[in-house]
């Protein structure tokens with residue numbers, strides 16, 4: 001537990017005065033994500049601790065440097081959880097990094113993304129001012145939704161100091177079933193189930209097997225199993241955990257790893273490489289050496305976008321934006337960080 | 352400028368505008384006579400009225416682009432309007448500006464049951480989306496009580512909620528893509544067909560931005576499968592505190608009801624007199640708890656919730672056994688506003704949100720203020736998510752009563768902020784709560800909001816004067832509210 005906000009604010013102010021960029025980090029578990037940043041390190045990991053947690057209000061507020069496992073453990077003790085099931089990518093993962101990257105795990109398609117659970121935040125903007133937006137209540141439309149805008153901004157708009165999140169109760173029980181199918185059939189099935197009120201909380205297709213996680217009361221799961229079929233798989237928690245932490249064998253390749261985000265019912269895309277589908281088909285991982293332009297063109301055709309999740313070389317990590325959209329993004333960057341102090345270039349060269 | 356000089360410039364601008372609009376749009380889509388403008392003089396908050404220079408009713412995106420470009424060229428403010436059901440004066444016209452009505456954008460462009468989305472024009476009514484999706488067993492979850500009338504564009508602009516948002520989220524959680532015309536007349540596609548998009552989350556920024564950042568010309572919403580079963584429980588309490596406690600107890604038990612609503616004595620009475628839903632008149636509060644999901648889950652939860660309600664001191668617990676009875680239970684709640692409208696010449700609907708644990712304290716202080724201002728209050732409350740709708744009963748024909756009501760309302764909102772809540776949960780700031788924004792945010796935060804506005808609308812032509820107060824306005828408002836001899840904005844002179 002420590003409050004180092006004044007120190008962080010001082011560091012930001014001197015960076016603004018000297019116009020020297022900062023590379024914001026905590027425990028660096030997500031430093032692979034986005035372009036490398038050249039700048040003086042600004043370490044927020046010392047700013048940590050849970051500030052409020054009210055199980056009956058379904059809200060937790062913690063400082064950005066709070067380790068994710070600490071938060072999850074605290075919630076678990078009250079039978080609650082972060083419903084977006086964030087990947088950690090290392091024991092040391094922090095809340096701030098998770099929100100800044102807007103990372104969500106297998107439950108995303110069924111419960112919402114990190115940004116959906118953000119209720120409020122405190123941040124330092126690019127003028128070294130400490131500001132607070134949103135709050136600790138579920139419904140709040142006073143002012144623009146700055147808190148959600150921070151999710152996924154990769155620290156380029158501000159230094160997150162505190163985040164308030166909506167939390168949810170854990171389900172009474174969980175079960176995973178496995179079915180053998182083709183890729184096209186897997187997509188069809190996942191989308192078919194999504195049109196029915198079924199208690200599905202995760203899906204994954206690894207090229208041969210379709211994994212479906214069910215959660216709820218035991219009787220609910222029993223009834224859903226009749227609709228879904230398949231074989232029961234025993235140790236489910238560790239399996240889904242490995243998947244979200246990218247410790248599944250699929251992710252062990254040294255080739256570039258792409259993340260494609262598209263309409264869940266898009267038929268299989270013809271690009272060479274190995275595929276793994278999640279989120280009912282809306283998130284597709286591709287391990288491939290296909291040229292970036294080819295991948296991006298293919299995904300644009302179906303109105304999606306592609307991120308070079310892991311991989312090196314001189315390739316844009318995030319999907320290039322149309323000029324009119326880039327202009328708005330640049331203007332927003334300017335609104336928060338006029339001197340371009342925070343993580344310049346981590347997301348796009350222009351911001 | 353003298354008043355007459357000002358008037359004559361305005362009238363020339365007006366004439367030029369109307370002439371140029373008529374070159375862009377068929378004559379019947381440009382309204383300018385006082386008689387034609389009157390229906391647009393206010394939104395659902397009728398205490399605020401103004402006539403715009405003109406009303407335009409485009410029906411293509413290209414027309415919207417041209418209208419906005421023209422307004423930008425002539426430096427004329429543009430106020431977008433959906434169905435005009437807003438309760439905060441968000442769609443109140445600007446007297447030197449144009450009112451851009453999206454009423455003609457009323458087509459459902461596509462319902463895609465495979466992808467579970469509907470692509471609609473912004474003027475489509477909220478309920479019409481669920482009706483169009485119903486044949487596929489799907490629906491659009493956010494259900495504001497105004498859903499038969501309000502438009503989806505207005506819902507996005509306000510981030511509208513509803514009775515079911517505790518479980519299914521607000522508008523921001525249920526939309527996937529927007530098409531927005533910027534002040535440059537540029538058409539932006541925000542979001543995408545997947546669950547996320549590259550770059551900053553403009554979908555979140557646009558949602559709830561009250562027409563200040565762009566004109567929404569198309570919305571793609573997510574559709575959900577209709578739950579297999581929904582059942583509602585009605586519980587009566589002889590003490591509001593127990594009812595509040597019961598809400599916490601249900602949630603602590605790991606149950607997220609689809610809806611969890613509370614009404615107080617006056618609201619129960621008014622609703623019962625109006626629709627005869629069979630509410631326990633005389634109870635201090637009732638809770639309506641709707642549980643939905645699979646058949647098995649609902650059975651299990653109904654049993655559990657009944658136990659919890661009894662243990663929390665409910666004096667009566669009823670479960671609706673049929674769909675007809677369920678609708679009947681809801682009827683009173685849904686008619687609560689008009690019901691209150693029957694017992695009082697006027698009422699003023701507030702919209703604060705508080706952390707639920709402060710409910711007893713807030714209700715008590717509100718009751719005290721009600722005595723102090725000599726104005727009765729009926730409470731309707733989205734209890735699950737802490738969103739209060741106190742309805743202040745008043746008579747606009749009695750001199751000074753509206754002013755007293757507004758002051759009382761403002762005090763309620765300040766109380767919400769004091770206990771860690773917010774001045775608006777779902778109705779937006781608009782014109783109405785602009786002063787209370789100065790209570791919730793400090794000068795630095797407001798300045799950041801203005802910077803965001805400036806990023807998208809540098810000339811400040813989109814719905815100017817709403818949602819975010821100028822620091823000057825706060826200083827004036829602050830001066831009226833000097834606490835302990837201290838101005839709330841001592842740092843103001845720095846700006």
Ligand SMILES: Cc1cc2nc3c(=O)[nH]c(=O)nc-3n(C[C@H](O)[C@H](O)[C@H](O)COP(=O)(O)OP(=O)(O)OC[C@H]3O[C@@H](n4cnc5c(N)ncnc54)[C@H](O)[C@@H]3O)c2cc1C
Nearest residue numbers: 433434435436437441495496502504505508511512562567
């Ligand atoms: C009886 C009653 C019950 C209500 N219940 C609820 C409720 O349960 N939950 C809730 O959230 N609200 C409720 N409301 C408030 C209101 O219905 C909502 O705020 C609704 O979202 C407004 O939609 P509208 O189409 O009427 O918008 P309008 O009133 O026309 O406009 C609202 C705001 O949105 C802007 N706007 C509208 N269309 C666009 C567009 N296409 N592009 C850009 N900006 C636009 C306007 O400029 C304005 O600032 C209720 C209102 C009434 C009268």
